[in-house]
Amino acid sequence: MSLKLKQFRIKAGLTQAKLAKAVGVSQPNYQRWESGTAPIPEDKLKKLAEVLQAGADTLLGRHAPIHAGFYDxxxxxxxxxxxEVSIHFHGGGKPLLLSITDGEFSRLYRNLQRNLRFVIVESLANQKAIIRTQAIADLYFSSEAYDDFGLEHEDYEDHILFQMPDPRDWEIVEALSEDDEYALSEFSTEDVQRVSEVVMITDEQYEVLVADGRIRPEDLERERNKNQEETDRIFGLATKLKYQLSNGRQRSVESLGAEEMFEAFYKLVDFDGDTDDDLIAMSIEGTHRIAFINKAALDYVILPAHRFDQGRIEVEGKMLDEN
Known part of the structure; x- marks a missing residue:
């Protein structure tokens, strides 16, 4: 399946039939492109790029890397x-520390003064944090990194000093974590290799490090274990949902689908949780594992941002198809 083509179609608000008509083919013909059972002719690929306002390479899963700038x-x-922004909670749970952009700083600063029930902040490490404002004891913005500066910096044990702002790269990280060759095939070999080198060290790289004397042979196993722990933490940013209750207890969920994640939490993100329901229903494994979370008992929820956005696209796609 050409997931990228489907994503851009849904973002454009087009059904398969409407997009097929716009590029001059039948809907079944277009459907074969989106399902990956037929290649897209070059002239039609150019037309698709024009209609969807995206580069042809982007529609095929290739993209130039997007990097965070530092004080630029x-x-x-x-x-x-x-x-960074650091958030402490009066219930006694662990504080949060998130690396953020100028844009996130401005939005969060404004929203904290709007008497909202929940504020949203997205970190440079794919974390979409939904924070209950009444749970906040204090919150500090700092344009200096909290690994060296700031209040109680020794308490931020869960913080990962990692900046990768492109959601497409996080799709690759997720596929790498699950060793999903099919999902990886949606991206160019160059992009997969580039992201792999950022988040993990291969056996071949270890051989070079030992040969160059940068790792002593007797230290190799210890280095592997240390680096694997860091890789697993980065994989967790792409796959795990985490939330903290007002009593300080934390929960982690790994098997939640993108659509289920969006359905569970979009009311907090889009409507400030301003609904009649007091409980958040989270369908983790269909009817086999379901969780209900009391909104008033939350400190925060952290979602993999790219998966939440994928879930939105999946839900919007179903709504398009129904119409």
Whole structure:
């Protein structure tokens, strides 16, 4: 399946039939492109790119890397690294520390003064944090990194000093974590290799490090274990949902689908949780494992941002197809 083509179609608000008509083919013909059972002719690929306002390479899963800027305003506020935001909770749970952009700083700063029930902040490490404002004891913005500066910096044990702002790269990280060759095939070999080198060290790389004397042979196993722990933490940013209750207890969920994640939490993100239901229903494994979370008992929820956005696309796609 050409997931990228489907994503751009849904973002454009087009059904398969409407997009097929726009590029001059039948709906069954277009459906074969989207399902991956037939190649897209070059002239039609150019037309698709024009209609969907995306590059032809992008529609095929290839993309130029997007990097965060560091104190470089010319790159734009949604890519330029601002620093960190630290949030402490009066229930006694662990504090949060998130690396954010200038844009996230501005939005969160404004929203904290709007008397909202929940505020949303998205980190540079694929974390979409939904924070209950009444649970906050204090919150600090700092344009200096909290690994070296700031309040109680020794308490931020869960913080990962990692900046990768492109959701497409996180799709690759998720596929790498699950060793999903089919999902990886949606991306170019170059992109998969580039992301792999950021998040993990291969056996071949270890051989070079030992040969160059940068790792002593007797230290190799210890280095492997240490680096694997860091890789697993990064994989967790792509796959795990985590939330903290007001009593300080934490929960982690790994098997939640993108659509189920969106359905469970979109009311908090889009409507500030302003609904009649007091409980969040989370269908983890169909009817086999379901969780209900009391909104008033939450400190925060952290979602893999790219998966939440994928879930939105899946739900919007179903709504398009129904119409």
């Amino acid at each position: 305003e010319s790159i734009g506020e949604d890519l330029n690294y601002y620093g």
